[in-house]
Amino acid sequence: MKNVLVIGSTGQIGSELTMKIRNEVPGSTVVAGYIPGAEPKGVLLESGPAEIANVCDGKQLAAIVDKYNIDTIYNLAAFMDGAIQDCIDHLIVAENAERLKESEL
Numbered sequence: 001m002k003n004v005l006v007i008g009s010t011g012q013i014g015s016e017l018t019m020k021i022r023n024e025v026p027g028s029t030v031v032a033g034y035i036p037g038a039e040p041k042g043v044l045l046e047s048g049p050a051e052i053a054n055v056c057d058g059k060q061l062a063a064i065v066d067k068y069n070i071d072t073i074y075n076l077a078a079f080m081d082g083a084i085q086d087c088i089d090h091l092i093v094a095e096n097a098e099r100l101k102e103s104e105l
Contacts, residue, residue, distance in 0.1 A: 001025065001072045005064055007033040007053045008076030010040050017074060022048050031068050035077075 004021055008014040009032035022030045032040045033053025040050045051064050055077040064070065 002028055003068050003070045004028060004030045004072045004074065005033050005051075005053065005061075005068070005070045006030060006074045006076065007055050007061075008078060009044065009050070010034045010038045011076055011078060014074075014076040015040075015044055017076070018044060019047065029068055031064060031070070033064070 001021075002025075004025075006014050006018045006021075009018045014032075018030055018032050021028060030048050031053075032044055032048065032050040034040055034050060035054050036052060039045070044050075049068065051067075052060065053064055054060055055075060061073075065073075
């Protein structure tokens with residue numbers, strides 16, 4: 001575990017986990033993944049990189065993985081307003097589009 005992405009890093013558990021790894025794993029890069037409206041603040045923002053990391057956006061997450069050479073992901077994202085079905089629908093549409101694109105090649 002050298003390069004870590006913590007999705008949901010601004011939540012109660014995510015913020016503690018992000019700081020714990022940053023403080024206790026020498027040489028690690030720990031990216032604080034967040035969504036707009038839940039931006040990291042204070043020491044969480046100042047102590048390391050932060051990126052918008054929407055768990056419903058596979059391309060966005062893949063870009064973060066590539067950018068920081070992520071080898072470990074902790075997904076602590078939470079759905080508080082019933083939006084889980086929208087996320088599932090979005091991921092299914094994206095997966096189907098990728099399969100269609102591959103079949104046309």
